[in-house]
Amino acid sequence: MVTASALGFPRIGAKRELKRLVEGYWSGKTDTAELLDGVHQLRIRHWRLQADKGLDTVPVGDASLYDHVLDTSVLFGVVPVRYQSLQPGLEAYFAMARGLQRPATESAPAIDVPAMEMKKWFDTNYHYIVPEFEQNQAFQLADEPKILAELAEARALGLQARPVLLGPVSYLLLGKPARGVSAASFDRFALLPALLVAYVELLDRLTAAGATWVQIDEPALVLDLSDAARAAYPIAYRQLAAAGQSKLRLLLTTYFGSVGNNLDLLTQLPIHGVHVDLARAPEQLDAVLNALGADQHLSLGLINGRNIWKANLAHALTLARKAVAKLGTDRVIVSSSSSLLHVPHSTAGETAMDAEIRDWLAFATEKLDELAVLAKALNNGEDAVRDALDDNARVAQARAASSRTHNPETQRRLQTVQPSMFKRQTAFESRRAQQQARLKLPRFATTTVGSFPQTREVRQARAKLRKGEWTQDEYAVFIRAEIERTVRFQERIGLDVLVHGESERNDMVEFFGESLQGYVFSQGGWVSSYGTRCVKPPIIYGDIVRPKPMTLDETVYAQSLTSLPMKGMLTGPITCLQWSFVRDDQPRRDTAFQLALAIRDEVSDLEAAGIPVIQIDEPAIREGLPLRRADWDAYLAWAVDAFLLSSTGVSDATQIHTHMCYSDFNDIFSAIKRMDADVITIENSRSDLKLLSAFEQHSYTNWIGPGIYDIHSPRVPSVEEMKERLSAILQFLPNDLVWVNPDCGLKTRGWPEVEAALTNLVAVARALREKA
Ligand SMILES: CN1c2c(nc(N)[nH]c2=O)NC[C@@H]1CNc1ccc(C(=O)N[C@@H](CCC(=O)N[C@@H](CCC(=O)N[C@@H](CCC(=O)O)C(=O)O)C(=O)O)C(=O)O)cc1
Ligand SMILES: N[C@@H](CCS)C(=O)O
């Protein structure tokens, strides 16, 4: 029989229950028992949902209080020294995730530990906590592994449960040497034998607890691997295969792309099943089928875990039938291409969405239905699911034929784009002089990345507008007051280039999605971004049109309040593309260019209204980089072109900023140079300083603002700490190129923290100016 299962399910909950529970715990409103009971109920609800939809197996261990990579570190005792004196359990766990700052009491000394580094999970907008390994890292299985308890829970409910583990090789590859360990002498694969001992112990215990299959995620198998990484796979899996007295079966999963040249490696491994992503890479099916061993199972990643369009079930069935013809029904599993973590929970609550477009969508819950239909069609014949298949074909035809997706004016503009629209009028040196003459900024100019605290009042104001309790005018009055408060605050703190604070924006991408045609947005389509923070990616279904200016009123109002330069804030085309669910009926490049033209128009309007500085955020440009190097150049060519198209329609004296966070700059350096922004502000405060050496090595000569304040943590960095950071930065970058700023927007922080941190930041810049 063909079985159906998903690789993982969204953990946040239909109503973001996980967020409320965990944030309630952090604020002291929820105690430990309530937290643990709440997440337990949520897990059960998600497992039951999958079983009720007709899936044969449920994943166990994919849910997490903060991040599943952090869970893996805790599971194997990979806790950096600086957290080891904290209370083990939730205190140490959350301190690793988000830092911990607590004043001294009579009985306990003060605690002040920063958070661990966060990075993008492959090419997604999900962030994981980067494991830190000592030179001779010890691995020690937790006394009470959470996954064992969860397996017992699922089995007690009578469910067929499949524990999910991050595989040892991917885990090692995702980590980094701990502080003080020299990167040059660090050999992560030297840690493999010790790590495998802990994995084997865990697999033994899972087997004893009743697991028959374990899902081991090895997404690194879709990357270009070093020889050392390739060599690690057979070593690892030979050892793991012997675990569970050889009774346990391992399903090794790959996702986010094709296994490509790693297929030979994969099929040598002594594993019982393989999962491949057929949504991103359907072309790999034949090669995988040919390479599979005699008894190996194949899990077909047919239902897209990264996008929200209903699947083409006829196409999926064609692929699945091919697998069944070769392997027989008992060796085939139908599955999601990746975990469903990256799509929202359900379309069920989307009653306000345009009905025609809603009919085209499948979120996680609806994807479970699709999986069940596929399995039924393969097991019982298509007639058993005739209505579902007919309905699916009707939707695909309706979408393809819809007049809603095309706009002739947008198409015409794209045809008339000229090469001159991708270039500033003169080179940076000349622009720099004109901008200095206009803005008269001091050395080490200070600014922020754009957003200021999105307080409960701000979010509630938007909720009132949404519910019709406030008129648009009442909301606008409220936002103006927020803008004025933010401008006065920045003047008082002493920043040099101000921002309006983005209080009118729910999110830097969703806001633009709501303002542009060609987009729809959901009411409850939340997707985890990091920890308890979620985003609601808007959905691009058609050609992009900017019906009217999107940011002009607020920016011009903010500028009218101050004589200091005001920076207009826009989100760049690649970030809008990357953080939206995008249409799959045209190349991403075409959508990016449509977005770029809309943003170019906004830039022109801001400039014409006298705004002297405009920031076009592109934090997602690195994240969009294809996972295989062979595909990088093609992507970077159009991605940078899209940025240039959005940003170059201004005079020399208008200063263009861009901002990037969580970027591994070394990989895309020449692209960043080609973007030719006058100022780039970058994330840098949690990562080490090596990224700055790239700016030095590549003789980057435009202005740079490496973040010196980690805004993702509630911790306030001291003057001394920021001074040290800045001095270290100045070893790599010339004084006259450096700006001083936080590493990202301040929307997640509270005003008191922001006041304390920015006061320190300005003090550091002023002290440096005096020295210079
Ligand atoms: C810079 N980052 C971003 C990424 N992706 C984006 N799309 N946007 C980004 O900014 N990726 C990389 C990083 C990730 N960083 C963050 C940072 C912060 C958040 C975040 O704070 N998310 C919020 C939700 C934001 C939002 O859309 N708010 C809405 C709705 C707010 C809400 O929950 N309202 C309540 C009612 C009000 C109340 O009573 O409080 C409700 O509807 O129930 C808004 O402001 O209107 C979060 O809370 O998770 C995400 C990624
Ligand atoms: N301007 C945005 C950028 C975040 S990446 C902000 O400040 O929130």
Ligand SMILES: [Zn+2]
């Ligand atoms: Zn940022």
